[in-house]
Amino acid sequence: MVTLQSLPTEIVSKILECCDTSRELAVLASTCRWLYDMTIPVLYDRQALENDYHVIFWAARNAPKGHVETVQFLLDQDVDIDAPSLCYHEERFPFEESCWTLDFGDRANFDVLPLATFTPLILSIFYKHEPVTQLLLGQGASTEIMVMRHEAPSGTTALHAAVASGNVPAIKMIIEGGHAGPNDLDAAGYPPLLWAALHASKNQDAAPSLQALVDLGADPDYIVPSGITRDSRHSMVATLTKRGKPEAAEMLVAVGAKALSDEELRELENTAIMYL
Numbered sequence: 001m002v003t004l005q006s007l008p009t010e011i012v013s014k015i016l017e018c019c020d021t022s023r024e025l026a027v028l029a030s031t032c033r034w035l036y037d038m039t040i041p042v043l044y045d046r047q048a049l050e051n052d053y054h055v056i057f058w059a060a061r062n063a064p065k066g067h068v069e070t071v072q073f074l075l076d077q078d079v080d081i082d083a084p085s086l087c088y089h090e091e092r093f094p095f096e097e098s099c100w101t102l103d104f105g106d107r108a109n110f111d112v113l114p115l116a117t118f119t120p121l122i123l124s125i126f127y128k129h130e131p132v133t134q135l136l137l138g139q140g141a142s143t144e145i146m147v148m149r150h151e152a153p154s155g156t157t158a159l160h161a162a163v164a165s166g167n168v169p170a171i172k173m174i175i176e177g178g179h180a181g182p183n184d185l186d187a188a189g190y191p192p193l194l195w196a197a198l199h200a201s202k203n204q205d206a207a208p209s210l211q212a213l214v215d216l217g218a219d220p221d222y223i224v225p226s227g228i229t230r231d232s233r234h235s236m237v238a239t240l241t242k243r244g245k246p247e248a249a250e251m252l253v254a255v256g257a258k259a260l261s262d263e264e265l266r267e268l269e270n271t272a273i274m275y276l
Contacts, residue, residue, distance in 0.1 A: 005034060016042045044074060068131045075139055082142045084117035093126050094164030094199055094206065100145060100156045102190050102198060106244045114147050116154050125161045125170045133170050143179050155187025163192045164199045166206040175216045182218040189225045193218045194236050201248035210255045220257035238264060
């Protein structure tokens with residue numbers, strides 16, 4: 001009796017191509033290692049042609065389990081390296097597709113942000129899959145987080161994702177690789193170090209980002225929009241102190257920022273009272 005494995009490779013390949021759906025190919029791939037090795041390239045080719053990018057997100061997420069080669073294979077097949085995510089992620093990321101700006105948490109905000117989309121690079125950073133992050137950056141992946149399916153950059157980037165999640169290797173890759181600067185501002189005018197301080201005050205996992213950024217050239221005394229008045233600008237320490245985040249301010253002082261003098265504190269109090 002002729003078995004499938006006894007057939008020439010060319011004939012088996014033709015049989016695989018006759019499968020109508022990706023599900024049928026996946027079932028074949030799960031039967032044995034021999035068929036898996038033959039079927040997976042056909043499955044990836046088909047999904048790439050159909051603009052079905054589920055597989056590259058799966059590969060980026062599971063890279064530590066041995067799928068870095070899968071990401072490279074997909075890139076070799078010209079899969080869109082900046083493909084937008086096809087689903088809303090329910091994992092507890094430092095920020096979400098629906099809330100991707102820096103939130104001081106000191107005032108109500110009734111503005112509804114448009115949804116952003118996460119690329120494989122952003123997911124690899126959140127999941128701390130260093131080999132995939134390195135591969136994607138090396139292949140030219142964009143560091144921008146886009147609003148609503150590539151319509152416009154949100155102003156939040158891969159560096160902010162790395163900082164908020166305490167992913168020091170990714171921070172170093174992005175800055176040392178020239179993909180972003182240590183003081184690059186988000187859309188609201190805040191540098192990565194402020195992101196690090198705010199996120200670290202809520203989640204200790206982000207704390208290593210502070211020293212990493214300073215070591216890479218971040219300015220701990222950067223002047224930012226303080227939000228106290230429409231045009232007011234103060235140091236990050238002053239801004240965090242006045243906006244109810246003294247723990248975050250102390251973290252900045254610990255990595256070299258200047259502490260507030262009594263005179264500066266009085267000035268902040270007087271400025272705020274004038275605009276109540």
